[in-house]
Amino acid sequence: MSDARSTILSAIRAALGRRRGGSAMADEVTIAAEAEHLRARADATRPDRLRGGAENAFLERLVSPAVAATAERVASLSDFPAAVRRYLTAQGLASSVALQPHPDLLALDWSGIETHGQIGIDEPVAVGLALGAIAETGTLVFHSGPTSPTLFAFFPTHHIVAVETGRIWNWLEDYADAFAGCAQPRNVNLITGASGTTDIEGTLVRGAHGPGWLHVVLFGSAAPSPDRPVATDPPHFTSLDNVK
Amino acid sequence: MLQDSSRESAGGPCVGLFVSCLVDAMRPAIGFAAINLLEAAGCRVEVPLQQTCCGQPALNSGDLAGARQIAQHTIALLEPFQYVVVPSGSCAATIRVHYTELFHEDPVWRARAEALAARTHELLSFLVDIRGWLPKQVALPASATYHDSCSGLRELGIHAQPRRLLAAVEGLSLRPLEGNATCCGFGGMFCVKYAAISNAIVAEKAQSIEATGAELLLGGDLGCLMNLAGKLHRCGSRVRVFHTAEILAGMGDGPAIGEAT
Amino acid sequence: MSGARERLSFDARVRDALADPLLKVAIDRTTGNARTKRAAAMAAWPGFSSARELGRDIKDHVIAHLDHYLVQFERNARASGAQVHWALSGPEACDIVVAICRKAGARTVTRSKSMLGEEIGLPHALQEAAIERVETDLAEHIIQLAGDPPSHIIWPALHKTREQVAELFHAHHHDPGTLDSIEAMVASARRELRGRYLAADVGISGANFLIADTGAVCTVTNEGNAELTTTPPRVHIVTAGIEKLVPSCAHAMAMLRLLVRSATGAELTQYTTFHCGPKRAGDLDGPAEFHIVLIDGGRTRMLAEGLAEMLRCIRCGACLNHCVVYRQIGGHAYGSVYPGPMGSVLTPMLDGLPQSKDLPRACTLNGQCQEVCPVAIPLPTLLRGWRDRIWSTGLESVTVRQGFAVWRFLALHPALYRQASAMAVWMMAWFARGGWIARMPLAGGWTRYRDMPRPPRRPFIAQYRRRMPRP
Numbered sequence: 001m002s003d004a005r006s007t008i009l010s011a012i013r014a015a016l017g018r019r020r021g022g023s024a025m026a027d028e029v030t031i032a033a034e035a036e037h038l039r040a041r042a043d044a045t046r047p048d049r050l051r052g053g054a055e056n057a058f059l060e061r062l063v064s065p066a067v068a069a070t071a072e073r074v075a076s077l078s079d080f081p082a083a084v085r086r087y088l089t090a091q092g093l094a095s096s097v098a099l100q101p102h103p104d105l106l107a108l109d110w111s112g113i114e115t116h117g118q119i120g121i122d123e124p125v126a127v128g129l130a131l132g133a134i135a136e137t138g139t140l141v142f143h144s145g146p147t148s149p150t151l152f153a154f155f156p157t158h159h160i161v162a163v164e165t166g167r168i169w170n171w172l173e174d175y176a177d178a179f180a181g182c183a184q185p186r187n188v189n190l191i192t193g194a195s196g197t198t199d200i201e202g203t204l205v206r207g208a209h210g211p212g213w214l215h216v217v218l219f220g221s222a223a224p225s226p227d228r229p230v231a232t233d234p235p236h237f238t239s240l241d242n243v244k
Numbered sequence: 245m246l247q248d249s250s251r252e253s254a255g256g257p258c259v260g261l262f263v264s265c266l267v268d269a270m271r272p273a274i275g276f277a278a279i280n281l282l283e284a285a286g287c288r289v290e291v292p293l294q295q296t297c298c299g300q301p302a303l304n305s306g307d308l309a310g311a312r313q314i315a316q317h318t319i320a321l322l323e324p325f326q327y328v329v330v331p332s333g334s335c336a337a338t339i340r341v342h343y344t345e346l347f348h349e350d351p352v353w354r355a356r357a358e359a360l361a362a363r364t365h366e367l368l369s370f371l372v373d374i375r376g377w378l379p380k381q382v383a384l385p386a387s388a389t390y391h392d393s394c395s396g397l398r399e400l401g402i403h404a405q406p407r408r409l410l411a412a413v414e415g416l417s418l419r420p421l422e423g424n425a426t427c428c429g430f431g432g433m434f435c436v437k438y439a440a441i442s443n444a445i446v447a448e449k450a451q452s453i454e455a456t457g458a459e460l461l462l463g464g465d466l467g468c469l470m471n472l473a474g475k476l477h478r479c480g481s482r483v484r485v486f487h488t489a490e491i492l493a494g495m496g497d498g499p500a501i502g503e504a505t
Numbered sequence: 506m507s508g509a510r511e512r513l514s515f516d517a518r519v520r521d522a523l524a525d526p527l528l529k530v531a532i533d534r535t536t537g538n539a540r541t542k543r544a545a546a547m548a549a550w551p552g553f554s555s556a557r558e559l560g561r562d563i564k565d566h567v568i569a570h571l572d573h574y575l576v577q578f579e580r581n582a583r584a585s586g587a588q589v590h591w592a593l594s595g596p597e598a599c600d601i602v603v604a605i606c607r608k609a610g611a612r613t614v615t616r617s618k619s620m621l622g623e624e625i626g627l628p629h630a631l632q633e634a635a636i637e638r639v640e641t642d643l644a645e646h647i648i649q650l651a652g653d654p655p656s657h658i659i660w661p662a663l664h665k666t667r668e669q670v671a672e673l674f675h676a677h678h679h680d681p682g683t684l685d686s687i688e689a690m691v692a693s694a695r696r697e698l699r700g701r702y703l704a705a706d707v708g709i710s711g712a713n714f715l716i717a718d719t720g721a722v723c724t725v726t727n728e729g730n731a732e733l734t735t736t737p738p739r740v741h742i743v744t745a746g747i748e749k750l751v752p753s754c755a756h757a758m759a760m761l762r763l764l765v766r767s768a769t770g771a772e773l774t775q776y777t778t779f780h781c782g783p784k785r786a787g788d789l790d791g792p793a794e795f796h797i798v799l800i801d802g803g804r805t806r807m808l809a810e811g812l813a814e815m816l817r818c819i820r821c822g823a824c825l826n827h828c829v830v831y832r833q834i835g836g837h838a839y840g841s842v843y844p845g846p847m848g849s850v851l852t853p854m855l856d857g858l859p860q861s862k863d864l865p866r867a868c869t870l871n872g873q874c875q876e877v878c879p880v881a882i883p884l885p886t887l888l889r890g891w892r893d894r895i896w897s898t899g900l901e902s903v904t905v906r907q908g909f910a911v912w913r914f915l916a917l918h919p920a921l922y923r924q925a926s927a928m929a930v931w932m933m934a935w936f937a938r939g940g941w942i943a944r945m946p947l948a949g950g951w952t953r954y955r956d957m958p959r960p961p962r963r964p965f966i967a968q969y970r971r972r973m974p975r976p
Contacts, residue, residue: 210729
């Protein structure tokens, strides 16, 4: 095994050495500077679509046919259980949900809904809290951990997710930058719409193996306004401890 | 290496016309149309009589040594001219793009290849981009559709020029062709070596051409046009096929490819 | 094996493909959809051309410092608790995977689609080891039921029409229901596979990107099957090519924009997951063991032998969808794991040039593959490179070589060339009826399928000499 390692690395160095024409290998600082320069170039290549502000852009993207989630806004997280009740009624679903074991969710008043902490593989509905969202693509961000098991986002048929408006990053790279240099969770799940497949004749069908429906409840913003400026100070977490 | 200035002072640039081996053997009308057009665009045209083939078949078959020898012959033949013009996108691309690659380890020939490449142009793009010329008083009351040959399109960026030229032909209406930038399946040796695949590609292309309802199919590369004309004729289509240069030179009322003279 | 037999087998595969009318229907439906959606995505993204240059430069940067990034990735992956293995070849990688499965006492593994897994022959190796393999990607599930190899790198079951899929599911699924729509087929597969995720002992996935500065492995799927494959089992094994590295998560994001739009026309797949190490203290789910097998499998040879640009490939499949040859013959005719233009570059390296010399030649060099490639791989140039090698290593037939030698001699001797071409057009005219030649000796490849226009009485140069006598 270690033989394969050294053989592969030697073969790479020999081939690169020949390509470099014998000049010395770049040092780590030079490589890092080159990588940083490449990273910076990405900013100019991004699709331009944040004119209405990160929050509006996120919602617009989220409910677009390409992502096809549903969404609503509420004033604060305490309004989330009512939103869940509305969704269950509208969809004709039983009032029983798997509740992601997040302290902020557990602290809410779920009266009228049976909640449980265990999730089954055929769970009809799971209710969760996203770490944040990305406006560019209408993406929800989850970091796995004791309060956020991965499978809550994959087992249920309906996934209802709360996300705070102050935690919407503009661009994919903004999310990446926010956690650069931090300890990584076991799983980062970027979720963009309900599960789907194009495997039969390239036709998109929802509800392949993951959820068939994704409903997002955005909380913590003032009344929606189309001319809300682009968030100039996107959320930045210096360590995972700051994440609720 | 440029030809002497006395030649140019006689009026307009001196152009060496390299007709391509296919035009030489199969469709001389394109060569004569090219001479007419270049003269109309104010050029003095010379046809170097020692020309044969640009070497593309060898290049595409991996015979690099053979391709180099033929390239050297062609470079030496064509370098006296101020411009070299070729009525074929793929042969022009061979000289413009691939000759320099052939000599990447030979500085002397590479320099000669680069110098020639810089002065070599495909006919239709030369007329528009270099000479700023458009046809006047050419009329052809007909409907046509256009196939963009791949080498010209992707290696030389020829797309707008033929359309601008054809738009100046009175009475000619151009109909859009579904998949106009999709290969016709010619591919040089490919079309005989992998004939069944090539046939499947060109059969589909012929259907798209038929579906336009146009009377004429036009293009800028005889290899593709022979492939398309041959398939259309085999399928019983009445679509007539011409090189764009023939139409621009007012030869659109003459025999199309495959029509007996 | 003799060259002639190989040639025959490629021709035979092509013949079968072209004779199958359903195959063409299936190819047109999926690749047509893919081309339309990709075109729409690119039209809505003015930054594509600069993003493409960036994608190319990121990959080139990584390849230029591949040793550095591999070591950095390994260090960070180990720090996250992953076990990192290295394999020189496909068989060696399979041995490592099978050994991990055996140590875990695995009877059943679930697998999330990975072309590298196909490349190294993992399905076969698991079968040899008597370990049950459950493919969870819908397309892989379809071809597992059909017993077919994949025919496309994004849509492995592209060769199946919806009607054929319905038939398969009827025959194999426990509760197929009425399979009268694609929705119903997807639902049936969901029911069929649901129970298998929890029963698996090991989950195996590939990697779309390896993140050097965190040691994370990025996978992208639309179905969610990757996470269902890799989260419940006790062991998660990743097989990854050593070229999959990117410096950081932010670089991966720039690459994802290119990858997903080029593959399906979407902006991001439904699920983009970064897997970093095994289950942590307090985690409620996740594998207890996380293994990453880094595989060379000819990649260092590509680096050394002029194919470094091919290491940029992010396996989006756009070159397949836009290839006129692929669109006629489909994936199986290529006879290799990777079909289409990218496959025709890779296969001679992976399987050997003598066995696959038809692939670089069965191409019109039209350049559309390069035009759509999100990392600007000069595919036609690389295919020409193989043609050069076919010629220089004597794999071209003697007849062709002799034919070229005669033609080259003539091309270098214009006077003889003039005589020869005059004679050729004179002889061709013999076979003409009216303006066309419908059949002619030595031109069967042409005249079998199309007519040949009758050549003129004299070639251009001869006519020009007569008309315009030089002073």
